[in-house]
Amino acid sequence: MNENAWNDAMIKENNTLQGVVERILFEAPDSDYLVFRLRREDDDSVVTVTGNGSKPLVGDRLEVQGRWTEHRRYGRQYQAGCWKRLVPDTEEGMERFLASGAVKGIGPSLAHRIVEAFGSGAMEVLEKEPQRLLEIEGIGRKKLADITDSFRKEKEVNDIALCLETHGISGRFASRLVQKYGSDTQYVLEHEPYRMILEIEGIGFKTADQMALAFGLDPSSEERLVAGMTYVLSEMTGNGHVCIPDTELIRRTASVLRADSLQLRNILEEALDIGQLISADYGGGTYIYMPEMHDEECDIARRIQYMSEMKPLPVHTPVQLFLDRWQDICHFELAEKQREAVEASLQSGLLVITGGPGTGKTTVVQTIISLAEQEQLRIILCAPTGRAAKRLSETTERKALTIHRLLVPMGFHGRMQIFEYNETNLLKADLVIVDEVSMLDMSLMYHLFQALPPSCRVILVGDADQLPSVGAGSVLHDIIRSGCVSVIRLDTIFRQREGGRIVTNAHLINYGRMPVVNEDEEFRFITIDSESQGAEIISQLYESETSETGDKFAVQVLSPMYRQDCGVDHLNALIQEKTNPPSQGKTELKNGHTLYRTGDKVMQKQNDYEKGVFNGDIGEVFAVTDKIVYVRYPEHDVKYEGPELDEITLAYAITVHKSQGSEYQVVIMALVNSHAIMLQRNLLYTAVTRAKRKVILVGTKRALERAVENVRTSQRHTLLAERIRREEIT
């Protein structure tokens, strides 16, 4: 039913109901929305109540505030604004409450005996004279201790939930708060509310702030302003910035908190004085850092300066001769730049090899490995993602690991990840080659550098024109921009056979020119009249291409955004409906708005070291129960249950950002006007370079032109290049 019709059907009548919960009919998995049946005390009728709040137990006596509504399908319902639990006032209610499982240690038969002994006064006994329960058969000292403890906790949670709800905040956080803070919960809410951001999962700044203000915190209190400023800073680093100009930090914080800029300026100065934040003055501006990000940037810069000053490695192999022999084996001549890269590999402490698709980066890496092996160097091959590491291992026929696996994660210290290999336990290596380095963020580069022995050399290989890393920083760009590091740019395109059109078009796009389309099957452009038609065409193409290739993993739909008709969410639903519809005997599981069925293509959204699956890994659902989804990944099977289900999503369509580092036979890409804000050259370039055999763009010429022309990628604030150059930063 649409929302307007619903609203129209509402009978506006404010009211309060009292009654006992008979049954929970529906519980939303991703929110605190509930539907339950309530037996009214006044007329004994049973009504349906809907609303958001902490889940009552069957048998709970509630007072519900709300209004009657008329639902088109379900008829008359009571829409609750909030509810609070009342003490059961009848023997029957009391027995139902005690038997509901609310108090650990009391089941239906014990509940019956307690009520038989104390009548409707049982609650008072539990609260004030619990030792009287010893009079009841089956309750010994241990059981009594269990019951009183559980009753006290239940009461605490209930009181806090009620307290939160009377302040207009969802009571669902109550149990987590009581679990963490116990009897200090009220104190934390009133005096130290922002602790909850770090200490309670699911509470971010906005919720903590809402609670803080509701519990009477002064909106201009120092504690609030500091927490707000830290929040804005962490949002900015979440968007890729390493630091942020002070004026921007104050402006944004003032707007989020509706606070006074002058007062915020004072707060900032104090945070800087006590080292809670760090500032750096450069070029007339002041940049603000979280301390750990400042340290990481400075350490990386120092290490790069050190590496760029390393002396050439004394090589025993005559390199020119080696290269000539290598060419004989490959049956082609290495290009001048490729030879240059191989020569530089053992001369520089740090070397960057960058180039677009098919420009011979892998060939150079293979040659360097062969030379380094001849020199008996200990080589480590690694990449930022599992997929990139796997490809590196396949193309070099050597072991290659993700940087995380190489360093071995040990957990977290505050916000900082701890690795087994670090500055006190160094890796044993003479040469480290990192592939797909455009995806490497600052923090991972810092940890990698920390674990390298001083004599170790590093080669960074990647395509600087791809999208930047998801995490903060733009290390590849910054290193190149510094001008202090040897950089070899490979620009001759060698791959002319299969995928040749894709490669040449990728380069055209990179030079800001329109790709050549519809000259052959390899690079098509389908014009659409409307975006809903576009979505339909994309889903049909997915179906026909997968049936042609016989492999759903070979075909990938990409979109710049999640929203709109041609966004990832709608496309996933549409493709699922077409290629994996509901059928008898096929179990389904709903998590949030997503349905999972056997046969669905899904993607892991975050790194999960315990399960051994990583952000961007794609697999297939091979079994579904009412609680569990089983997914088959190329390496192994993984089970998802309860909150773990939030780690996966449907993957018929994914964003271009999520596709970084992957390759597919066929890429179908949505290029539509409503995604204008995301249509940038490096996004289109990244999408196109994911395809090996075929690219099909679906959209409008205007959107394509915009993507090709738009080089206004958002600049990330960092001072890494300036630090490497030893510019004056105070």
Ligand SMILES: Nc1ncnc2c1ncn2[C@@H]1O[C@H](COP(=O)(O)OP(=O)(O)OP(=O)(O)O)[C@@H](O)[C@H]1O
């Ligand atoms: N100097 C050369 N002369 C002729 N062919 C070459 C040369 N260098 C590489 N090739 C061939 O060109 C193709 C692409 O090279 P390579 O895979 O090394 O490029 P790449 O930059 O790693 O590509 P991608 O980033 O798309 O993986 C390969 O088939 C390779 O054998």
